[in-house]
Amino acid sequence: MKENSKKAGIHLLEKGKRGIFRVIFSRSGLILVLLAVQVLFLFSIFHWFEAFLPHIYGGVVIFTFFMVLYLLNSAMDPTAKITWLVVVMLLPVFGALLFLYTQKNIGHRALKKRYAELNTETAETLVQSPETAQALGQSDPGAAALARYVQRSGCYPVYDHTAVTYFPLGEDKFREMLIQLEQAKRFIFLEYFIVDEGEMWGKILEILARKAKEGVEVRMLYDGTCELSTLPHDYPRRLRSLGIQSKMFAPIKPFVSTHYNYRDHRKILVIDGETAFNGGINLADEYINAYEKYGHWKDTAVMVKGEAARSFTRMFLHMWYLDEKAPDFDTFLNVPAKQQAANGFVMPYGDCPLDKDKVGEQVYMDMLNRAQKYVHIMTPYLILDGELENALKYAAERGVDVRIILPGVPDKYIPFALALTHYRSLLESGVKIYEYTPGFVHAKVFVCDDREAVVGTINLDYRSLYHHFECATYLWGTDCIPQIQDDFEKTQGKCREVTLDLLPAEPLKRRLLGFIAKAAAPLL
Numbered sequence: 001m002k003e004n005s006k007k008a009g010i011h012l013l014e015k016g017k018r019g020i021f022r023v024i025f026s027r028s029g030l031i032l033v034l035l036a037v038q039v040l041f042l043f044s045i046f047h048w049f050e051a052f053l054p055h056i057y058g059g060v061v062i063f064t065f066f067m068v069l070y071l072l073n074s075a076m077d078p079t080a081k082i083t084w085l086v087v088v089m090l091l092p093v094f095g096a097l098l099f100l101y102t103q104k105n106i107g108h109r110a111l112k113k114r115y116a117e118l119n120t121e122t123a124e125t126l127v128q129s130p131e132t133a134q135a136l137g138q139s140d141p142g143a144a145a146l147a148r149y150v151q152r153s154g155c156y157p158v159y160d161h162t163a164v165t166y167f168p169l170g171e172d173k174f175r176e177m178l179i180q181l182e183q184a185k186r187f188i189f190l191e192y193f194i195v196d197e198g199e200m201w202g203k204i205l206e207i208l209a210r211k212a213k214e215g216v217e218v219r220m221l222y223d224g225t226c227e228l229s230t231l232p233h234d235y236p237r238r239l240r241s242l243g244i245q246s247k248m249f250a251p252i253k254p255f256v257s258t259h260y261n262y263r264d265h266r267k268i269l270v271i272d273g274e275t276a277f278n279g280g281i282n283l284a285d286e287y288i289n290a291y292e293k294y295g296h297w298k299d300t301a302v303m304v305k306g307e308a309a310r311s312f313t314r315m316f317l318h319m320w321y322l323d324e325k326a327p328d329f330d331t332f333l334n335v336p337a338k339q340q341a342a343n344g345f346v347m348p349y350g351d352c353p354l355d356k357d358k359v360g361e362q363v364y365m366d367m368l369n370r371a372q373k374y375v376h377i378m379t380p381y382l383i384l385d386g387e388l389e390n391a392l393k394y395a396a397e398r399g400v401d402v403r404i405i406l407p408g409v410p411d412k413y414i415p416f417a418l419a420l421t422h423y424r425s426l427l428e429s430g431v432k433i434y435e436y437t438p439g440f441v442h443a444k445v446f447v448c449d450d451r452e453a454v455v456g457t458i459n460l461d462y463r464s465l466y467h468h469f470e471c472a473t474y475l476w477g478t479d480c481i482p483q484i485q486d487d488f489e490k491t492q493g494k495c496r497e498v499t500l501d502l503l504p505a506e507p508l509k510r511r512l513l514g515f516i517a518k519a520a521a522p523l524l
Contacts, residue, residue, distance in 0.1 A: 009202020010209055012238040013231070037094065064092045067099075077466075079385045080522040087520075111262075111322060112354040118318045118327065119154065125333045126310055128157040135160065136345050136476065142370040143452060143476050146363065147347055150474070153357040156349040161339035162306035164346060164473075166455070166480040167279070168487040170287040173301040174200055177269065177277060180303070181207045184271045187217040187332060189316045191268040193457075195222045196230040196284035204283065205242075212243030220244055221320055223264045224251035230284070249319060249469075262353045264319060265468035267301075267457050268312050274337045276309035278302055278348065278473050279455055280380075280442045287442070295409040295439020298491060300378070302455045302473050302480070304348070306340040311348035315471055318350075344477030351458065351470040360458040361465045363474065365391040367448050374401035376488045378443040382406055382419035383461035383521050389422060396430035405491055408435040411442075415461065417514035418521055420506060427500050434495035441491075444472070447484045452476045455484070462522045 067088045071081055087095040128151055136158055137144035147158040167173040181188065181204065188211060195201055212218045220239055227233045227248065236246035249264040269277040279301025286293040304312075313332055321327035351360040368375055368391045375395060382404065384392070396402040404426075410416030423433055444464075447453040456472020458464045475481060 009199070009204070009206040010242070011197050011202050011205075012235065013197060041093070060092050063096070064089060067092070067096050071099075077385050077387075077522070080462075083519055083522045114322050115318065115352060115354050118321060121327070122314055122318070122329055122333070123155045125329060126155060126157050126314055129159075132158055132160050132345070139345075140451070140476060142366075143345075146366045146474075147345075149362065149366075150347060150349045150359060153355075153359050154350055154352070156311055156347060158345050158347040158474075159306065159308040159311075160345055161342060162304055162308040162346040163340040163342040164344075164475060164478045164480045165303040165305075166483050166487070167281075167301045167303070168483075168490075169289075170281045170297060170299045170301070171289060173277065173279065173281050173303075174288045176303060178203060178207065180271050180275050180277075181211070183275075184211050184216050186272045186335070187219070187270075188272075189219050189221075189268070189270040189313065189320075190283075191221045191264065191266050191316050191319060192283050193223045193225075193263065193265045193267060194230065194282035194284050195226055196282075198285035199290045200285050200288050201283045208244055209242040218244045219316075219320060220246040221264070221316065222246075222248060224248040225263060227251060247320065247323075249322075263463075263468050265457050265464060266315070266319075266350070266471045268316055268471060270309060270312045270316055273313050273332060273335045274305060274309050276304050276312040276348070278304070278312065278457070278471060280444050280457060292439065294407070294411050297439060298378075298436055298441045298443055300443040300445055300455055300484075300487070302475075304346055304473060306342070306346075307337040308346040308348055308473075309337060310335075312471070315348070315350045319469065343479050344475065344481075346478065347474040347476075349472060349474060351465075351468075351472075353467050353469065358465060360470050360472065361385075361388055363454060363472070364388065364446060364458075364460075367446055367452065367454070368392060368395045368400075368402075371395055371400045371402075371448050373449045374403070375446060375448045376401075376403045376405075376485065377460075378405045378441055378445040378488065378491065379460045380407055380411070380440065380442045380444075381415045381459045381461040381463075382422055383415060384422055385462070385465070385522075388460065388465075389425065392426060392431055393429035396426075401432075402430070403432040403434065403488075403492065405434045405436060405441055405488070405495055407440045407442075408437040408496065409439045411440055413510075414513060414517050417510045418517055419514075420503075420510055421514040421518050423498060424500065424503060427498070427503075433498040434492055435498060436491065436495050438494055445484065445488070447481065447488060450481065450485065453478075453481050453484050466522075 068085060071084050084099055136147060150156050208218050236248060239246035267279060267282060280299045281287045281301050285291055286297050287299055289297050310333060317329055349359060365388060392402055406419055444458050445455055453475045454472050458470045458472050464470055
């Protein structure tokens with residue numbers, strides 16, 4: 001069990017409960033506070049301004065009318081428009097204030113400007129090889145067009161001569177991580193959404209501390225929400241005492257800002273600029289099934305060896321240098337990587353919530369639109385906007401075998417209920433849906449037509465597609481694609497298929513909660 005697993009490796013803390021802080025600083029906490037303020041405000045109006053209520057009511061009606069017109073003419077996603085229309089019509093004053101608060105991105109403008117500067121500064125460090133782009137174009141013009149789009153959006157080249165290893169479980173990735181970390185000579189970069197002390201992180205931390213003493217540069221970047229759930233605020237200081245440079249992305253502070261709405265959801269490990277890991281697996285024991293948090297944890301990852309690893313180095317350095325004025329890219333990016341004897345093409349890419357490009361969603365939809373035989377998907381969440389839902393349905397309606405594997409045991413019940421709201425529409429179009437009965441699926445995998453796949457951190461929900469920093473690895477013709485498809489088939493064999501006939505038998509709690517939460521889906 002988890003208590004026993006903590007005996008392995010280095011551990012820097014004994015954790016306590018932080019649930020109250022998580023509630024206070026969460027989006028749900030913010031919404032509850034605004035609702036409470038509105039209730040108090042309305043009671044105050046009735047009590048203090050009873051004689052002016054007709055005028056106040058008229059002003060609210062006019063204000064709501066213009067807010068509705070503004071929302072209808074805005075450029076946001078249609079599903080998000082509906083949500084905000086409901087919020088503003090039910091809560092005119094504070095609904096509008098909440099909308100203004102989220103749209104203005106108070107506290108986030110400097111970050112957006114800085115990220116754009118770093119992207120421009122490093123645009124020429126990783127240049128697309130014309131020969132590689134031409135070779136992909138000859139193999140698959142559609143995939144080459146997708147690569148050009150991704151390259152334009154964030155300077156992410158497509159590579160050949162890169163070896164890719166697929167890991168169907170977190171335990172598999174963990175074993176290989178330990179092997180590769182031991183081989184580090186120059187630097188180790190880690191960027192993870194969740195870090196939690198236990199067997200997994202303890203063994204990794206022991207190697208990191210030893211490598212730091214040997215002169216290897218070790219940097220650790222993790223998301224600031226960890227200090228509300230798994231790690232204390234001073235954990236970077238504790239890591240520095242071991243010789244490990246460490247930062248939190250967007251640490252929680254006692255003031256309200258949309259800065260907290262954008263999280264670093266990436267999972268990246270880079271070793272010497274030649275080896276990189278990417279996928280859904282965080283640094284916590286549930287991801288390697290050292291203990292069962294929500295039943296058996298199904299997750300996936302890839303390891304890339306070769307020049308493609310440099311794209312992950314660049315992604316990490318972008319996030320690391322957001323708060324530094326004199327970044328050093330040359331030391332880490334001007335290191336040539338060995339070419340590998342491997343087939344196919346590899347394109348690591350990132351998705352940034354600070355620009356207008358929805359790269360994660362566009363890659364998924366492009367694969368759906370080009371598919372001829374099948375698209376098989378594993379995802380922990382299914383909270384779709386209209387565009388992505390239509391892409392899934394259209395692919396199935398034109399004869400593509402579209403299958404989606406989702407969790408049978410949820411980690412969060414509201415997203416689990418919201419997924420159900422999409423089932424009927426998808427099933428009626430021919431999409432096949434499966435739920436993983438042994439436990440929780442955290443994998444983010446697309447595999448298509450025995451030729452291309454994506455493994456990364458990008459879920460099929462609004463958080464990943466609109467609000468998080470994400471990353472993934474696009475694969476075309478690589479040797480591991482048959483293994484990815486085989487893993488999907490084996491995982492499907494452990495699932496129950498959801499059919500239209502079974503939908504009425506779903507628990508009333510799940511159906512009712514999904515029905516109610518649907519209106520607020522883009523805010524979750």
